[in-house]
Amino acid sequence: MDSTVNVPRWTPKPSTVRSPLKKPTARVDDELELQSMASDEDDKSLSMDTVPFPFSTGFAIDGHDHHHHPPLDSSVGDGKNGRRVILQGLTGYAQPEDVLCVMGPSGCGKSTLLDALAGRLSSNTQQTGEILINGHKVTLAFGTSAYVTQDDTLMTTLTVREAVYYSAQLQLPDFMSISEKKQRAEMTIREMGLQDSVDTRIGGWSTKGLSGGQKRRVSICIEILTRPKLLFLDEPTSGLDSAASYHVMKRIVRLAKRDGRTVIASIHQPSSEVFELFHNLCLLSYGRTVYFGPVSIAEKFFSSNGFPCPSLRNPSDHYLRTINKDFDGDLEQGLGGFISTEEAINVLVKSYESSEIFQQVKQQVAYICEKKGKILEKKGSQASFITQCIVLTKRSFVNMCRDLGYYWLRLAIYIALCLCVGTIFHDIGFTYGSIQARGSMLMFVAAFLTFMAIGGFPSFVEDMKIFERERLNGHYGVGAFVVGNTFSSIPYLLIISLVPGAIAYYLVGLQKSFQHFAYFALLLFACMMLVESLMMTVASIVPDFLMGIITGAGIQGVMMLNGGFFRLPDDLPKPFWRYPMYYIAFHKYANQGFYKNEFEGLTFPNNQVGGSPTITGEEILRNIWQVEMSYSKWIDIAILFGMVVLYRLMFLGIIKIIEKVKPIIKVVTSVPPTQVQTDT
Numbered sequence: 001m002d003s004t005v006n007v008p009r010w011t012p013k014p015s016t017v018r019s020p021l022k023k024p025t026a027r028v029d030d031e032l033e034l035q036s037m038a039s040d041e042d043d044k045s046l047s048m049d050t051v052p053f054p055f056s057t058g059f060a061i062d063g064h065d066h067h068h069h070p071p072l073d074s075s076v077g078d079g080k081n082g083r084r085v086i087l088q089g090l091t092g093y094a095q096p097e098d099v100l101c102v103m104g105p106s107g108c109g110k111s112t113l114l115d116a117l118a119g120r121l122s123s124n125t126q127q128t129g130e131i132l133i134n135g136h137k138v139t140l141a142f143g144t145s146a147y148v149t150q151d152d153t154l155m156t157t158l159t160v161r162e163a164v165y166y167s168a169q170l171q172l173p174d175f176m177s178i179s180e181k182k183q184r185a186e187m188t189i190r191e192m193g194l195q196d197s198v199d200t201r202i203g204g205w206s207t208k209g210l211s212g213g214q215k216r217r218v219s220i221c222i223e224i225l226t227r228p229k230l231l232f233l234d235e236p237t238s239g240l241d242s243a244a245s246y247h248v249m250k251r252i253v254r255l256a257k258r259d260g261r262t263v264i265a266s267i268h269q270p271s272s273e274v275f276e277l278f279h280n281l282c283l284l285s286y287g288r289t290v291y292f293g294p295v296s297i298a299e300k301f302f303s304s305n306g307f308p309c310p311s312l313r314n315p316s317d318h319y320l321r322t323i324n325k326d327f328d329g330d331l332e333q334g335l336g337g338f339i340s341t342e343e344a345i346n347v348l349v350k351s352y353e354s355s356e357i358f359q360q361v362k363q364q365v366a367y368i369c370e371k372k373g374k375i376l377e378k379k380g381s382q383a384s385f386i387t388q389c390i391v392l393t394k395r396s397f398v399n400m401c402r403d404l405g406y407y408w409l410r411l412a413i414y415i416a417l418c419l420c421v422g423t424i425f426h427d428i429g430f431t432y433g434s435i436q437a438r439g440s441m442l443m444f445v446a447a448f449l450t451f452m453a454i455g456g457f458p459s460f461v462e463d464m465k466i467f468e469r470e471r472l473n474g475h476y477g478v479g480a481f482v483v484g485n486t487f488s489s490i491p492y493l494l495i496i497s498l499v500p501g502a503i504a505y506y507l508v509g510l511q512k513s514f515q516h517f518a519y520f521a522l523l524l525f526a527c528m529m530l531v532e533s534l535m536m537t538v539a540s541i542v543p544d545f546l547m548g549i550i551t552g553a554g555i556q557g558v559m560m561l562n563g564g565f566f567r568l569p570d571d572l573p574k575p576f577w578r579y580p581m582y583y584i585a586f587h588k589y590a591n592q593g594f595y596k597n598e599f600e601g602l603t604f605p606n607n608q609v610g611g612s613p614t615i616t617g618e619e620i621l622r623n624i625w626q627v628e629m630s631y632s633k634w635i636d637i638a639i640l641f642g643m644v645v646l647y648r649l650m651f652l653g654i655i656k657i658i659e660k661v662k663p664i665i666k667v668v669t670s671v672p673p674t675q676v677q678t679d680t
């Protein structure tokens with residue numbers, strides 16, 4: 001409870017509702033009313049985290065900056081004629097204890113508005129105008145607000161209880177006991193009506209688990225666990241039946257009321273019961289505001305403009321019917337005959353702009369901004385770094401264990417491949433020909449077995465998606481994610497280095513001592529970790545699974561080609577391939593480590609004419625494979641482990657850089673309002 005702001009409530013009680021068409025009330029009256037209403041709640045608001053959330057983004061449609069705070073505009077490049085406007089000239093606000101409902105036809109810009117408010121617009125979108133929290137500019141991503149996005153990005157292998165409980169451990173403060181965290185998780189699950197499916201796995205494309213509506217509720221559960229001060233919900237009721245929608249929304253409204261939270265929700269088709277739960281309504285049509293104000297007077301606004309709600313129709317259905325021009329059809333306008341939907345929208349937009357409600361909204365925005373409450377702090381997770389690391393390692397371990405595609409399928413294929421290697425190179429012997437066979441076999445293990453790590457890429461991408469969502473909502477830091485992801489994979493990589501490695505090693509009949517096998521398995525493990533780290537780095541830059549696989553395979557292909565087997569090191573063209581690429585490719589160290597481990601100490605018959613009758617392993621390494629003999633095989637393995645650390649740090653660094661650079665790009669690409677107007 002760190003920010004305490006005493007904010008007057010603006011929304012008039014139903015008895016004091018003024019018709020939008022009545023003469024505007026003087027500002028001083030508003031203030032008096034505000035003050036008196038505020039005093040009713042003084043005690044309560046002083047003890048709560050309250051976050052008035054005025055948003056005022058973009059520019060005036062007529063091009064004049066006639067608002068104290070420029071309104072919102074958001075546009076996106078259409079690839080041909082400059083920019084396409086998604087939102088124009090929106091002004092509004094949201095305040096504690098209230099739920100602001102954003103409604104409009106599909107594609108009207110609801111999600112874009114929520115993204116703009118939450119500071120999450122994609123980089124190809126330009127935004128102008130101001131978004132202020134308590135009168136201050138605040139970046140809302142990374143833990144300052146919670147956002148339930150339209151798509152449910154959840155860990156599909158976990159049960160509902162596990163997903164919510166892990167999340168509780170990640171987000172709730174360390175001073176809360178384990179049982180308190182469990183209790184909070186259970187309570188939130190019950191609040192969202194999921195008590196009957198607590199032990200059901202969430203499920204995804206491969207396995208059916210929860211229904212779409214149940215997943216929606218799990219997503220909401222996870223975000224409301226910490227009772228965030230500012231909550232964005234993008235279509236929280238999609239996929240829910242009307243009763244479930246009502247109960248879910250009622251609980252969210254209760255959360256807002258009881259804890260003084262600010263909630264902004266976009267919604268498609270609220271039943272009349274759900275609609276009545278909202279306080280303020282922001283009705284958008286093709287990026288423009290048709291209405292922003294109390295839900296209770298929206299009906300009057302529509303009827304006064306000639307669009308009264310028929311007696312048996314749900315008001316929200318009526319509003320959407322009136323402002324959806326995607327489908328042809330004329331509307332009846334009062335007694336004035338029929339007009340097209342486009343005209344109806346224009347009438348409503350113009351009427352709203354000249355209405356008293358709009359004046360009040362602007363006054364309210366100005367008032368909240370003048371008051372300048374406390375700056376909304378970034379809270380994020382309150383669990384310590386160590387707790388985050390432990391929980392993420394556990395969660396990721398469970399996920400890897402249950403996701404067949406992550407490691408188990410790879411293990412099966414590795415076993416099959418190693419059986420192939422073991423039978424093709426079976427009992428390799430110590431003939432002169434076995435020198436080449438040994439080299440090829442070891443190179444195959446170093447390059448192709450590790451290459452198969454790209455098979456896990458789809459799972460990496462899923463992990464990254466979940467990370468991105470949780471990171472933006474401030475559930476944990478990048479460092480904890482990297483640690484969790486690294487440590488959870490170690491046991492699996494050890495298994496797939498040991499079991500298939502042993503099959504190949506002993507079937508082929510490489511050096512017999514255990515110490516040699518241990519080195520072989522350890523080197524294979526280091527290579528596997530390295531390739532995984534490389535692929536995670538690729539996933540952080542190319543978070544698309546097809547493009548990522550192609551990129552990862554390409555990088556590895558180049559390294560493999562350049563690792564000193566297909567072209568001997570001395571023959572590699574100097575400027576690029578020999579220096580520096582040969583030293584960057586991990587295959588160099590992998591091949592040389594395997595070769596030193598196998599050839600050192602062995603002697604082979606020499607079939608070369610004119611030479612000595614035998615050739616030692618060291619000579620083979622130096623003269624045939626051109627291995628660097630100035631350091632031991634343990635240095636090769638140490639370099640590989642060093643590369644693992646470096647790649648993991650690169651992974652961490654890239655995520656951090658992307659986080660830092662994205663907002664800068666946004667600022668650089670955003671244009672002043674007048675320019676945007678020209679574009680439109």
Ligand SMILES: Nc1ncnc2c1ncn2[C@@H]1O[C@H](COP(=O)(O)OP(=O)(O)OP(=O)(O)O)[C@@H](O)[C@H]1O
Pocket residue numbers: 076086104105106107108109110111112113122124125
């Ligand atoms: N980054 C973007 N690039 C291109 N077009 C975009 C982008 N973001 C939004 N749009 C376009 O803006 C319009 C509004 O999209 P938005 O997702 O905000 O609509 P919505 O009201 O939430 O729709 P729905 O209710 O169907 O989810 C759409 O036509 C969409 O194609």
